[in-house]
Amino acid sequence: MKIVMFTNTYLPLVSGVTRSVETFSDDLRTLGHEVHVVCPTFQGATKSTDTILRVPAIQNFNGSDFSVRIPLPGAISQHLYKFPPHLIHSHHPFLLGDAALRKARELGRPLVFTHHTMYEDYTHYVPVNQQRLRQFVIRLSTDYANLCDHVVAPSESVAHVLRQRGVESPITVIPTGVDRDLFASGKGRAMRKRLGIPPTSKVIGHLGRLAPEKNLDYLAEAIARYLGRDAAGDSCCLIVGSGPSQEQIERIFRDRGVGERLYMAGKRAGQELADAYAAMDLFVFASKTETQGMVLAEAMAAGKPVIALDAPGAREVVHSDEVGRLLDGDADAEVFAEAIAQFPLAGDAYARHARAASERARKFSREQCSRRLAALYEQLERQARRETGGEQHTAWDSLLVRLQTESDLLAAKTHALVAATEGDSDTNRVQ
Numbered sequence: 001m002k003i004v005m006f007t008n009t010y011l012p013l014v015s016g017v018t019r020s021v022e023t024f025s026d027d028l029r030t031l032g033h034e035v036h037v038v039c040p041t042f043q044g045a046t047k048s049t050d051t052i053l054r055v056p057a058i059q060n061f062n063g064s065d066f067s068v069r070i071p072l073p074g075a076i077s078q079h080l081y082k083f084p085p086h087l088i089h090s091h092h093p094f095l096l097g098d099a100a101l102r103k104a105r106e107l108g109r110p111l112v113f114t115h116h117t118m119y120e121d122y123t124h125y126v127p128v129n130q131q132r133l134r135q136f137v138i139r140l141s142t143d144y145a146n147l148c149d150h151v152v153a154p155s156e157s158v159a160h161v162l163r164q165r166g167v168e169s170p171i172t173v174i175p176t177g178v179d180r181d182l183f184a185s186g187k188g189r190a191m192r193k194r195l196g197i198p199p200t201s202k203v204i205g206h207l208g209r210l211a212p213e214k215n216l217d218y219l220a221e222a223i224a225r226y227l228g229r230d231a232a233g234d235s236c237c238l239i240v241g242s243g244p245s246q247e248q249i250e251r252i253f254r255d256r257g258v259g260e261r262l263y264m265a266g267k268r269a270g271q272e273l274a275d276a277y278a279a280m281d282l283f284v285f286a287s288k289t290e291t292q293g294m295v296l297a298e299a300m301a302a303g304k305p306v307i308a309l310d311a312p313g314a315r316e317v318v319h320s321d322e323v324g325r326l327l328d329g330d331a332d333a334e335v336f337a338e339a340i341a342q343f344p345l346a347g348d349a350y351a352r353h354a355r356a357a358s359e360r361a362r363k364f365s366r367e368q369c370s371r372r373l374a375a376l377y378e379q380l381e382r383q384a385r386r387e388t389g390g391e392q393h394t395a396w397d398s399l400l401v402r403l404q405t406e407s408d409l410l411a412a413k414t415h416a417l418v419a420a421t422e423g424d425s426d427t428n429r430v431q
Contacts, residue, residue, distance in 0.1 A: 001377055002034045002083060006100035007091040010039035010052075014267065015209070016294060017091055017116045020154075020176040027177070027370030033377075036083055038076060038096060053079045055096070076103065085109055086381045091116060093144035098409055101147055105405045108388060110380040113148040113169075115141065115158060116291060118312075132421070139419040142166055143412035150380055152373070154292035157312035172376055175292050175316075177369030180361055182271070183301035186278025195238070195263050197279065202235040202345045205280030205304070207273075207295050208287070210243030215309075219286040220249045222336035224256035229341065236261040240268050240276045277302035281345050285314060286336070288329065293317040301361035305353035307339050317364070322356040 005025065009017045025035045040057030048054045055075055076099055089112045090100035097113070104111035145151045145167045152174050153159035159171045192199055204223055208214060223237045239249065239262070246264065253262040268276050277283070283299035283306045290313030296306050297317050306324035308314040309331065318326045325339050344350045362368075 001086045001374075001381060002036075003028065003087050003089060003377060004036045004038060004080065004083070004085040004103075005089045005091060006038045006096045006103075008040060008095050008097070009092075010037060010042070010045075012044050013042050014269070016176075016292070019294070020114070020116065021091060023176055023179075023366060024370060024373060027366050028374060031370060031374050033374065034083075036079070036085070038079070038099070040096070080107065087112065087377050087384075089114070089377075090148065093141040097144060101144075101409065102402075102405055104149075105401050108384075108401075110149045110384050111147075112150050112152060112376070112380065113145055114152040114154070115145060115162060116154060118158075118161075118289060118291060135419045136416045138165065140412060140416035143415055145169055147408055147412065149384075150376065152376070155313055155316045157316065158291045172372075174372050174376070175297075175364055175369055176294055177366030178294065178297045178301050178361065178364050180301045180365050183274050183277055183298050183361075184303065184358070185271070186274035186276070186302055187271075188275065188278030188280075191265075191272070191275035191279040195265060195279070197236060197238065197263055198234075200234065202282075203238050203280045204235065204282050204284055204340060205238045205240070205277070205299075206284055207240040207268075207276060207299070208285075210239070210241050210245040210249065212245055213287070213289045214245070215286040215288055216245045216249055217252065218333055219284060219336075220252040221256075222286070222333040223284065223340070224253050224258050225333060225337035226340040227253075227258040227261050228256050229337075233261075236263060238263045238265060238276070238280055240265040240273075242267050273298075274302065277304060280304055281350075282307065282340065282343060283324075284308070284336075284340065287311065287314075290314065297361055297364040300357035301364075303354045303358045305343070305350070305357050307336070307343060309336075317360070319360070322353065323360050324353060324357065 005021055007017060007021050009015050010021060011018060021037060025037060028035050036051050036053065038053045038055065041054045045054060053075065080103060084107065087110045088100050088104040090097045091114050093113065101111060142165045145162065146169055148169055151162065151167060151169050151171045153162060153171050154175050156173055159173050162171060189199060197203060204226065206219060210216060227235055227237065250259065250262065253259045265276055277299050283296070283304045285296055285306060285308040288309060288311040290311065293313035293316065296308060296314060299306055300317065300323060306318055308318050308326055310326050310329040315326060318324055325343065327336060327339055
């Protein structure tokens with residue numbers, strides 16, 4: 001099959017959506033499919049290639065790392081004329097998501113939408129009325145989902161809330177797969193040596209974007225409390241990633257008197273990412289805004305037990321005490337610190353948790369997840385062929401399709417604005 005993915009974020013920008021698009025694109029190509037990606041231009045990005053179309057965009061919009069696409073449809077139309085897809089996959093409900101809908105309708109192809117993000121949890125990055133903006137993005141993403149032929153949810157928690165919000169399009173749960181072989185190959189000792197971590201230390205680790213929505217103040221407080229009680233002083237914390245919360249994390253450790261036992265590794269990728277997981281003994285996670293616990297699955301693929309709060313994404317991965325601990329979502333930092341203190345970090349009990357974690361990660365392997373997505377694509381493409389019967393659209397038909405598409409997009413945005421203005425009560429959250 002020929003597949004085109006539309007995404008507002010892509011390499012070199014590192015994000016969960018980027019990793020999903022890159023992972024599935026590579027794996028689908030391995031399965032014999034042709035995949036092209038349409039994305040904005042980013043600072044430091046390579047130019048367009050045979051399989052990646054970079055469209056003009058405003059760089060570093062509103063001081064962020066993101067680019068906002070400039071609406072110039074000619075380049076996309078020309079690319080799709082040369083590479084007519086059997087199916088289009090949208091990864092956002094706005095900007096290039098709108099372009100994906102237009103092109104799918106224009107070409108008469110199925111449109112799949114992955115609801116990667118609970119967008120309302122990120123409205124604090126925009127300086128406007130937060131409650132109204134939350135209502136707007138909830139309604140906008142819901143209405144967009146209903147304009148698509150099929151919706152992919154990264155977890156059962158997300159699928160459940162989408163149905164509650166009124167998504168009527170068919171939904172299939174397909175998480176982004178993790179490379180089990182890569183994460184099982186990590187060289188922990190080498191990473192510890194590079195970072196100056198003693199080889200005998202018990203390392204409590206975390207990996208991800210260091211941002212307020214990740215609940216990192218809470219997590220840092222819990223780890224720092226645990227370290228403060230470690231009389232032997234043979235435990236430390238390794239945090240991998242970067243972001244605006246880094247200084248606050250470091251401040252919390254200093255205030256607790258354990259600043260010298262915090263190791264900040266910055267961004268890591270590829271083999272270094274696997275090495276970072278391998279350098280840990282226990283992975284800890286406190287975010288309540290995830291749609292998929294991808295880093296949890298990666299840590300478990302590296303054979304690391306996890307402690308996390310019961311929240312979307314985490315509960316699908318940490319399904320039992322065999323692989324670690326899933327604490328009550330409202331547990332305070334003291335409870336989390338105590339859970340770390342009580343968790344076995346050596347001996348037979350630890351080995352059992354590590355084996356169970358590694359085995360659990362099989363469910364999230366790249367091969368399984370990519371095959372499930374490919375099967376969905378093939379099902380939708382067959383269904384579309386049956387429904388159209390090879391009919392050819394006249395110029396009048398094409399005009400009507402364009403007009404209807406613009407009407408649908410305008411209606412979705414108007415509906416979202418009305419919901420925000422009136423304080424629509426449709427605020428179901430993934431929980």
